[in-house]
Amino acid sequence: MCSPQILAAALAEAPPHDDLCGGHGHGTGAHHDHATAHHGHAGAHHELSGPSHHERSAATHHGHSAAHNGHGARAPHEHSASVTHSRGAVAAEGVGRRRALRTALGAALGIAGASAAAGAIGAPRAQAQPLNLSGFSVRDLTHAVGPDFPVFNLYVRQPVQRQVMFEEIIGFNTAEWTMNEHTGTHIDVPAHSQRGLARADAIPVENLVAPLCVVRIAERAAQDTTTELHVEDLLDWERRNGRIPDGAFVAMDTGWYHRVHDPAAYLPFDPLRLALLIPGIGPDAAEFLLTERSIVGFGTDTSSLDVGTRFEPMVHRMLLRSGRYGIENLAALDTVPERGATLVVGAAKLRGGFGAPVRALAFV
Template structure:
């Protein structure tokens, strides 16, 4: 397993001192510089592919547009222009998304983007009840098996939802009769628990929102987590490929000035 300290050390903002030799850096050839540390273990990609077909809440988000600017035959290079909302695909919600005084996406500390990954699974319940919410009891049961949620962790919720992305209509799961979406979320009580009783840096989920689908206009969970300085990740993928505990996640958040979030590449070392 890779620890956040190992990866943070390898990607420190300060350049390494070539005169120092560390066990992590390995043994350099005589006269050369120390070899860079590469985390051992498999890498899992927890990111969906973003395309113009990505399902969006059209009340708030427009579909992505992709326009070709150049092609190899005519221009001697290929290029596209992308137009998309910050909150589309697998993406980060920065604290500023729900707090005028909160950190914008480029201000999230780099050390908070490399974290122990703790995955709470409610797949079976979510299959029976599409509007289920992660509860405090779910978190306590997880801790009874794995110990306290690590300080500085990213807490992710696996509802088995990412498997629906290729089934038309199943990901947003709109209920015409009820007039709302049906997908799982995180309860307000669980959000308060994570903010007040634990010390996580972020909370992620494999559904379209931290909120359950029947209350997109009442973002109570967002209003607890983000103003407390945590970041959120929505639309995670492939959480079934990582263990409940022991992996290290790297959140490739965007870095545009003043951003409230943005599509991200989420990688886990296992």
């Protein structure tokens, strides 16, 4: 990540590479956030045959700086001799080596003191028009993901965040993330259930914007943690709101997202039954939505589309093998109306992914 050409041009005697880039385990002053050893449980994906399959599909997300790629950067040779002399004088007066390096890198890379260039890059295009959201509010249906996000560690490893660049040393911050693609609020795509079907980068974008229908069973789930969404729940919803519109996304609101800060409550595990005591979508409801209605997908605020006591991932298979997608670990469904909102699924376009993190937004 650190170009030796840039460093050599910046200072005659550059500090060691690991003094600049703390991402290799040697950097001074590095503060790395590491995940604790598999505490808590969430993100169960019963459709997998074992943890090795899910671990193989883990997606590692690297933070990158567009300016910090080491290509095409040149030392500022065009500066006059007087400027060079004044720089030497300043350095002689006690400017630290890191500060001098940071200043030189800023000049070389265009990341500091280049207001004209920054203005040109950041200037809006003339034809761009502001998005008119008059009359709408936006609700975030997404959990924040960090190293402490609860995961079901039989299938999913804990996320890890590791800062590798530091503003005090090189002028900006970046971090590397290592996390399973099915962590936090995420999309299940058809290939998650069967190879050869659409992967994360092949989901039609028009299906990622859809009318949002929220079916609430939170009161029942509070009393029975393994309850399921049934056809009657859907018919009750239609009696109040009208027919589920074509192209809709149907979300089950169990109130489960409120438990996310308590891993044991978010994914209560019964060791005697080897089962997770979480609600799910019933096969009858899934069949109704897939055959009697025309939807793009359905999802839930729990960590699995299937109820935690079902060992066969029946609902996953029904949904995903039909070419549709699911979303798990949704949040704040109780902040949007049952009908009338529009869901926008900002799914990471992971090439070949069996799933992907999403930023799910509801326009109300």
